[in-house]
Amino acid sequence: MTEALRQINERRRHVLGGMGDRWRALPRWQRWLTLLAGVAFLYYLPFLGDIPGTNLIIPGLDWFRTDSIDGGANWAGVLFVCALYVLVAVGLNVVIGLAGLLDLGYVGFYAVGAYSVALFGSAESPVVGALQEQFGLSSDWAIAWAICIPIALAFSLVAGVLLGWPTLRLRGDYLAIVTLGFGEIIRIVAKNSGWAGEAQGVPGIPGPEGPPSPDNKVFGLLDIKPWYWLALSVVLVMVLLVRRLEHSRVGRSWLAIREDEDAAAVMGVYPFKFKLWAFAIGAALGGFSGLLFASRSAFIQPETFNVQLSILFVAMVVVGGSGNMAGVAVGAFLLAYLPERFRDFSEYRVLAFGLALVLIMLLRPQGLLPSRRRTRELQDRAKEPANVA
Amino acid sequence: MLPKQKTSPEDAAKPEVLLEVDGVTLRFGGVVALDDLSFNLYKGEILGLIGPNGAGKTTCFNAMTGVYRPTSGAVRFDGQQVSGRKPHRINQMGIARTFQNIRLFPEMTALENVLVGADSQHRTSVVGALFRLYRVKPKPEELPTVDSANGLVRLWQQVRRSSAQVFGISRHTLEERAGERKAYELLSFVGIDDRANDLARNLPYGYQRRLEIARALATEPKLLCLDEPAAGFNPAEKEELLELIRKIRDRGFTVLLIEHDMRLVMGVTDRIVVLEFGKKIAEGAPAEVRDNPKVIAAYLGEPADAA
Numbered sequence: 001m002t003e004a005l006r007q008i009n010e011r012r013r014h015v016l017g018g019m020g021d022r023w024r025a026l027p028r029w030q031r032w033l034t035l036l037a038g039v040a041f042l043y044y045l046p047f048l049g050d051i052p053g054t055n056l057i058i059p060g061l062d063w064f065r066t067d068s069i070d071g072g073a074n075w076a077g078v079l080f081v082c083a084l085y086v087l088v089a090v091g092l093n094v095v096i097g098l099a100g101l102l103d104l105g106y107v108g109f110y111a112v113g114a115y116s117v118a119l120f121g122s123a124e125s126p127v128v129g130a131l132q133e134q135f136g137l138s139s140d141w142a143i144a145w146a147i148c149i150p151i152a153l154a155f156s157l158v159a160g161v162l163l164g165w166p167t168l169r170l171r172g173d174y175l176a177i178v179t180l181g182f183g184e185i186i187r188i189v190a191k192n193s194g195w196a197g198e199a200q201g202v203p204g205i206p207g208p209e210g211p212p213s214p215d216n217k218v219f220g221l222l223d224i225k226p227w228y229w230l231a232l233s234v235v236l237v238m239v240l241l242v243r244r245l246e247h248s249r250v251g252r253s254w255l256a257i258r259e260d261e262d263a264a265a266v267m268g269v270y271p272f273k274f275k276l277w278a279f280a281i282g283a284a285l286g287g288f289s290g291l292l293f294a295s296r297s298a299f300i301q302p303e304t305f306n307v308q309l310s311i312l313f314v315a316m317v318v319v320g321g322s323g324n325m326a327g328v329a330v331g332a333f334l335l336a337y338l339p340e341r342f343r344d345f346s347e348y349r350v351l352a353f354g355l356a357l358v359l360i361m362l363l364r365p366q367g368l369l370p371s372r373r374r375t376r377e378l379q380d381r382a383k384e385p386a387n388v389a
Numbered sequence: 390m391l392p393k394q395k396t397s398p399e400d401a402a403k404p405e406v407l408l409e410v411d412g413v414t415l416r417f418g419g420v421v422a423l424d425d426l427s428f429n430l431y432k433g434e435i436l437g438l439i440g441p442n443g444a445g446k447t448t449c450f451n452a453m454t455g456v457y458r459p460t461s462g463a464v465r466f467d468g469q470q471v472s473g474r475k476p477h478r479i480n481q482m483g484i485a486r487t488f489q490n491i492r493l494f495p496e497m498t499a500l501e502n503v504l505v506g507a508d509s510q511h512r513t514s515v516v517g518a519l520f521r522l523y524r525v526k527p528k529p530e531e532l533p534t535v536d537s538a539n540g541l542v543r544l545w546q547q548v549r550r551s552s553a554q555v556f557g558i559s560r561h562t563l564e565e566r567a568g569e570r571k572a573y574e575l576l577s578f579v580g581i582d583d584r585a586n587d588l589a590r591n592l593p594y595g596y597q598r599r600l601e602i603a604r605a606l607a608t609e610p611k612l613l614c615l616d617e618p619a620a621g622f623n624p625a626e627k628e629e630l631l632e633l634i635r636k637i638r639d640r641g642f643t644v645l646l647i648e649h650d651m652r653l654v655m656g657v658t659d660r661i662v663v664l665e666f667g668k669k670i671a672e673g674a675p676a677e678v679r680d681n682p683k684v685i686a687a688y689l690g691e692p693a694d695a696a
């Protein structure tokens with residue numbers, strides 16, 4: 001790295017690095033109020049710029065909306081995708097950031113969640129069709145959406161364990177390659193299996209109000225705001241749960257394993273068990289996100305769940321700052337939001353996106369809002385070869 | 390805990406064997422690091438394991454704690470087979486150790502390092518930490534206190550206290566608090582509680598060595614294995630460390646001590662086992678071992694390493 005780059009880096013560390021400290025130094029009630037206001041703002045986001053119930057607008061805020069540009073995407077729809085990705089990032093952060101396992105096939109779990117609700121919840125899916133025939137049920141029978149949630153969670157959890165069991169003994173790069181393969185296998189199996197709808201995919205996936213239909217009052221096809229609020233609520237609950245883990249013996253064990261796996265094992269921590277849990281929990285969160293995605297789309301196809309999506313997921317975590325939940329949430333939001341907001345640049349969009357990623361990795365390899373521990377681990381690792389030489 | 394009786398094989402009628410190393414051989418390719426090594430460790434004693442550089446002392450620890458698996462032979466602890474088990478299981482059986490080249494968790498505070506050790510005794514696991522549904526009736530001293538002068542805060546504290554009385558407190562929370570108390574207690578036992586909340590990486594060298602001991606003690610072992618705990622210490626620091634090792638034994642732990650410095654070992658151990666090239670060349674009371682010509686030869690062949 002050149003001297004100039006390093007100086008920029010230093011300065012940034014001063015600007016952003018102290019934020020966590022300042023935050024923790026605030027009195028408890030102030031933190032609670034700020035959090036409450038933040039959550040309220042998140043729920044308000046779909047109206048950004050408007051004051052609901054009136055015709056008034058707040059000038060300026062409008063600019064941030066994706067529908068403020070010509071041909072821009074539906075704002076609530078973009079927010080919904082942002083929330084899905086944040087959920088994915090929170091889950092993937094458990095695997096990459098907390099347990100320190102590089103998983104390049106995370107889209108596989110996203111797909112398992114999506115396919116679970118599609119195959120069990122849609123009256124038009126081959127699996128439900130077979131069940132109808134077997135038990136002589138009517139042709140619009142399917143498993144209720146609410147029951148599909150535990151099914152999807154269970155399936156993705158099991159997928160996580162099945163993938164983790166044989167592979168977690170591998171370290172580093174090998175694990176990354178095996179997981180990469182896993183993501184592809186799920187997609188290819190779905191594409192080639194009759195029971196999974198083959199390349200045409202599965203239509204008629206239900207939402208909270210049942211199968212997709214224009215009569216649905218709240219979770220309809222046009223107004224996406226309720227979907228966003230649903231996803232946001234799921235995200236908030238999951239963030240709380242993951243925080244509980246992080247601040248318990250489980251989080252400590254993950255950190256210990258990341259720092260020195262052998263020493264942790266000798267201190268009574270079973271690394272394999274905690275890694276497997278990280279994998280399973282991450283998988284379940286990815287699956288939940290996939291379920292919400294499928295419900296909202298009402299229709300899924302295997303080609304959606306490609307490697308690019310996996311890479312995007314990893315990018316969200318790395319750009320945001322792996323190990324820090326706030327960081328990965330910001331990373332996920334930005335990677336989902338920015339390309340939509342700056343659609344004007346149409347064909348340069350992907351190029352700009354790539355450039356931005358490269359710049360971030362050069363200027364701030366630890367991510368935008370890094371976990372302090374992770375930052376120092378990276379620095380140590382960078383120093384190691386120099387020491388050996 | 391009261392000091393235990395010294396139970397070296399000479400003065401106790403029937404000493405209880407805690408650890409039995411039975412014909413252990415360990416090869417690394419062509420290198421025979423341990424060569425048919427056998428010795429016993431009795432409950433309540435401090436056994437010194439000495440020998441020149443590369444004699445196989447650390448390897449012996451590694452074979453005992455599951456880091457390496459012996460090529461042949463067996464290690465038994467408390468009558469149970471140790472070799473072949475995973476390191477965390479061996480730790481749960483009651484063997485804890487420190488490392489010659491300090492291996493703390495550098496990004497954790499001293500307290501957290503000890504907590505990782507303490508966690509191994511806790512029953513809450515992932516599901517328990519996630520949902521915290523397993524409730525336990527707290528003892529009176531474990532209830533939340535009501536002590537604020539501010540009316541609103543006081544009300545909140547009262548609500549929390551009564552809810553803890555009615556619904557109990559999650560086992561996770563109780564274990565977490567108990568772990569923290571134990572960790573503080575151990576940090577002050579080894580004498581480094583003034584830096585409890587510093588990252589391990591920022592602690593001075595001597596503190597790091599002591600922190601490793603505290604972390605190992607937190608797993609509540611029956612046997613504590615110390616791998617050159619005084620390496621790099623000056624004589625005054627070594628003396629303090631000896632004192633600490635005696636205190637540890639007085640708490641009822643059995644100690645296996647690897648050490649280079651002959652004088653240090655003489656001062657604290659009940660018995661000594663001497664290794665050279667992976668073989669046991671002598672075993673016995675410190676005075677006997679010191680005068681053993683084989684030992685003298687081994688040490689003269691490899692002088693001035695007791696830094």
Ligand SMILES: Nc1ncnc2c1ncn2[C@@H]1O[C@H](COP(=O)(O)OP(=O)(O)OP(=O)(O)O)[C@@H](O)[C@H]1O
Nearest residue numbers: 417420422440441442443444445446447448449489
């Ligand atoms: N992982 C390994 N692979 C190959 N050889 C090893 C390995 N570990 C130890 N050895 C060899 O085994 C022998 C014993 O090493 P060990 O570290 O047990 O000695 P030691 O008695 O602890 O010495 P020191 O006083 O220097 O700590 C040495 O010859 C060493 O080179």
Ligand SMILES: [Mg+2]
Nearest residue numbers: 446447448489
């Ligand atoms: Mg050694």
